[in-house]
Amino acid sequence: MAKVEAMMPWKDVPLGGTILEPGNARKFKTGDWRSKIRPVTDKEKCIKCGMCWIFCPDMAYTHREDGYFDWNGDYCKGCGICAKECPKDAITMVAEEE
Amino acid sequence: MIADDLKDFKKFTPKTLPREEPFVSGHRACQGCGEVLALRQVAKAIGTPMIAVSATGCMEIISSPFPQTAWAVPWIHVAFENAAAVASGVESGLKILVDKGRIPRKEIKVVAFAGDGGTADIGLQALSGAMERGHNFVYVCLDNEAYMNTGIQRSSSTPYGAMTTTSPAGKVTPGQTTWKKNLPAIMAAHNIPYVATASPAYYLDLMNKAKKASLIKGPAYLHIYSSCPTGWRHGADLAITVSRLVVETNIFPLYEIEEGRYTVRKNNQPKPVVDYFKTQRRFAHMTPDMLQTIQERVDRDYQRLLQMEGLTNPAVVKEERKVAE
Amino acid sequence: MAKRVGMEVSISISEAVKLANVDVISAYPITPQTHIVEHLSEFVSDGELHSAFVPVESEHSAMSAALGASAVGARTFTATSSQGLALMHEIMYLAASMRLPVVMSVVNRALSSPINIWNDLSDIMAERDSGWIQVFAINGQEAYDLTLQAFKIAEDPRVLLPVAVNLDGFILSHVIEPIELFEQKEVDPFLPPYQPVLRLDPEKPVSMGAFGSPEVFIEVKKQVEEALIGSQKVVAEVWKDFGQRYGRVYKPVESYQTKGAETILITMGSITETAMMAIDALREKGRQVGLVHIRLWRPFPFKEFLQAIKGAKTVAVLDRALSPGGVGGPVGLEVKSALFGKEERPYVAEFVAGLGGRDLTVETFIEVLDKAEKYSQKQKDFQYELIGVREK
The missing domain is CATH 3.40.50.970 (Thiamin diphosphate (ThDP)-binding fold, Pyr/PP domains)
Structure with missing residues (x-):
């Protein structure tokens, strides 16, 4: 977690508190913010339109070779925008198992 | 002339949207944040090489908790009111270093991001100065209509009637008692080459405008509606719903102003404003009278916008009439 | 060239x-x-x-x-x-x-x-x-x-x-x-x-x-x-x-006529050259006075400063900024801090003068040095004195 990683000796802190590694927030998994509910896509209904992808505030969907989209539980905060905006109602929010 | 700047501009289509994410996962924005989504869409549209400048605010805090950054592009944050001034320095610095041959001659897009507080209130002076001086960068106001980062206080961009922690719905005053400051009009008054409004629900429109803004030499201003489920008290899944409704009701019309010429995305059969207001608890206290007042104002403002278009861009109006007939 | x-x-x-x-x-x-x-x-x-x-x-x-x-x-x-x-x-x-x-x-x-x-x-x-x-x-x-x-x-x-x-x-x-x-x-x-x-x-x-x-x-x-x-x-x-x-040499603090000086005036900035004239005038009269001016304010050159005032019985600080409700001005505060805890330390007389462009003349510096020596003799207990303020 970020807090632990920030605890470094002063000499090791990059100049002026600059962050040297681009996009390293990826290491911070926001998936555990979900309150036990996650989106599931029904491939039968999916028309590969990409609404889930372009409307995701957490970039939790990525393109697949076959045109479908992969969902990434590491970052999905479970907001449900994708389910709401799916034009074919192919995405449903389902309860997650413990 | 922006026509020259845009001669190679190709509109995005759903199939040609860039895959690259200059702003990445792992950021700490709230669940269902409409602002970070708007930011993401702008960043994608403009792409790399880009240098981003942030004002203090939600997007700065959630993207850069040391030692982690959600920025995959070079990024700088200095303070709250000076994103436009910092961007001025970045742009001037890049230009002179290229001229002097100290860095490679490459088109690097400079993009400043600020919220409505950082734009309409505390940053207005720096923004005005930068726009007037004609720096070549894109300024993006991500407008979530209040100071969300400090706990939902009203700004001059908070709409009439909205409840915030400093414009509460009390026994005497019913939420915000003033009307939203018209930032795009103020920017247009600076005679900059490009001003546009956008909403993330209309992502192609938004991304095309962002791309255009970045291609145009000189200052460009994007005013982007950015929903805030936390501050507006709406469901986490409603960011796009409200971002669409606000346009469908003409509360937040989509338009662009290119070298003074207005082009309005037409919506001549708007939904009643109440459809929008009932989606958010910040408006829960509003009376039918207030809604009526707002409806009249929205209708009037939309007509004014069409009049501006008629005045400044008769060709577009004529063309539309032809299509309609 | x-x-x-x-x-x-x-x-x-x-x-x-x-x-x-x-x-x-x-x-x-x-x-x-x-x-x-x-x-x-x-x-x-x-x-x-x-x-x-x-x-x-x-x-x-x-x-x-x-x-x-x-x-x-x-x-x-x-x-x-x-x-x-x-x-x-x-x-x-x-x-x-x-x-x-x-x-x-x-x-x-x-x-x-x-x-x-x-x-x-x-x-x-x-x-x-x-x-x-x-x-x-x-x-x-x-x-x-x-x-x-x-x-x-x-x-x-x-x-x-x-x-x-x-x-x-x-x-x-x-x-x-x-x-x-x-x-x-x-x-x-x-x-x-x-x-x-x-x-x-x-x-x-x-x-x-x-x-x-x-x-x-x-x-x-x-x-x-x-x-x-x-x-x-x-x-x-x-x-x-x-x-x-x-060929021009710079040091963090500069001394002027401090050899054998019992009283040393501390200045910063262009008033220093006027203060030097006051030192010259007093030296001509046989007074053991000198001047130290601080060129490097941050970081404060403690070692060089202490060396420069070594041997002085009295130090007169001339500040051109006031810290209201405090001990006078920032330079006086710094000088006192630098000396605190030193076994042998001079008496420090702190003066604030020249605010808002009030003229600082040779006479002002002579007044300051005179007062510093007088207060030093009596070991007067005071925080600071505002020079030139009209009482009536």
Whole structure:
């Protein structure tokens, strides 16, 4: 977690508190913010339109070779925008198992 | 002339949207944040090489908790009111270093991001100065209509009637008692080459405008509606719903102003404003009278916008009439 | 070779900035700083200086734009005074903590109110703790030299801190003095272009100005503190190099007639030269008095200062800024702190004078020295004395 990683000796802190590694927030998994509910896509209904992808505030969907989209539980905060905006109602929010 | 700047501009289509994410996962924005989504869409549209400048605010805090950054592009944050001034320095610095041959001659897009507080209130002076001086960068106001980062206080961009922690719905005053400051009009008054409004629900429109803004030499201003489920008290899944409704009701019309010429995305059969207001608890206290007042104002403002278009861009109006007939 | 010309000191600073071949100048007008940036804008306008001149809409934006430019690796200069510096205050701390080596001329002027355009040091003293390296010029040649040196000091990879070169408003900035000007070819070997350690570069993206939680905030501040303290070594090196190249020697504190002096006057800035005349006058009368002036204010050169006043029975500090409700002025406070805990320490008499441009004459310094000696004899217990205030 970020807090632990920030605890470094002063000499090791990059100049002026600059962050040297681009996009390293990826290491911070926001998936555990979900309150036990996650989106599931029904491939039968999916028309590969990409609404889930372009409307995701957490970039939790990525393109697949076959045109479908992969969902990434590491970052999905479970907001449900994708389910709401799916034009074919192919995405449903389902309860997650413990 | 922006026509020259845009001669190679190709509109995005759903199939040609860039895959690259200059702003990445792992950021700490709230669940269902409409602002970070708007930011993401702008960043994608403009792409790399880009240098981003942030004002203090939600997007700065959630993207850069040391030692982690959600920025995959070079990024700088200095303070709250000076994103436009910092961007001025970045742009001037890049230009002179290229001229002097100290860095490679490459088109690097400079993009400043600020919220409505950082734009309409505390940053207005720096923004005005930068726009007037004609720096070549894109300024993006991500407008979530209040100071969300400090706990939902009203700004001059908070709409009439909205409840915030400093414009509460009390026994005497019913939420915000003033009307939203018209930032795009103020920017247009600076005679900059490009001003546009956008909403993330209309992502192609938004991304095309962002791309255009970045291609145009000189200052460009994007005013982007950015929903805030936390501050507006709406469901986490409603960011796009409200971002669409606000346009469908003409509360937040989509338009662009290119070298003074207005082009309005037409919506001549708007939904009643109440459809929008009932989606958010910040408006829960509003009376039918207030809604009526707002409806009249929205209708009037939309007509004014069409009049501006008629005045400044008769060709577009004529063309539309032809299509309609 | 260097040529000596009569020139307004402000203009000579512009000449130094030009020789430094700065990349970006961001500026906003304020009296008495304005001549510096006016002249720079003329250079740019005439093509004599290849840099971006950004005529910002406020000092806050001047400093903000300077940070933005410095962050992409540009050598960056700005100048201000008084209210303008106060408006920059917020960004001053960021310049230091973000390690952006901006150079600024501060043409010292009183802070309102009443609004007053004349000289004292209250503007820069409000920035004492901002993390900037702060030097004070006593004459035009120093203002010129210190400006050139400032870039080399600020941009040293061991330092990477902003530098404020202070010069007194009007009484120094607007006077015409003989100044030895360098030629470009003399300066270039001394001051090569800025090589940033970190910069905003799409080839190697970094995030500057990140959010610092309590877990890292102190560590960043510790870095600034160490860099600032460590900068004294670099300042000394740069001054040595400068002295070897051009023959003018600079030290963090300078002594004048301190040999055998029982009473030493402490000054900063251009009043020093007037104070020297007072010392000469008193020395002629056989008084054992001397003068120490502080050139390097931040980092404070404790060792050199203590060495300079060694042997004095009485130290008279002349401050030109007031810390209301405190012990007088910032220099007095620093001097007392430096001496506290030393077994042998002189009596310190603290005076505040010259606020808002009130004239400081030879007589004023004589008065101060007389009083200091008198109070010292009685070991008078007092915080400070405001010189020149009318009681009736």
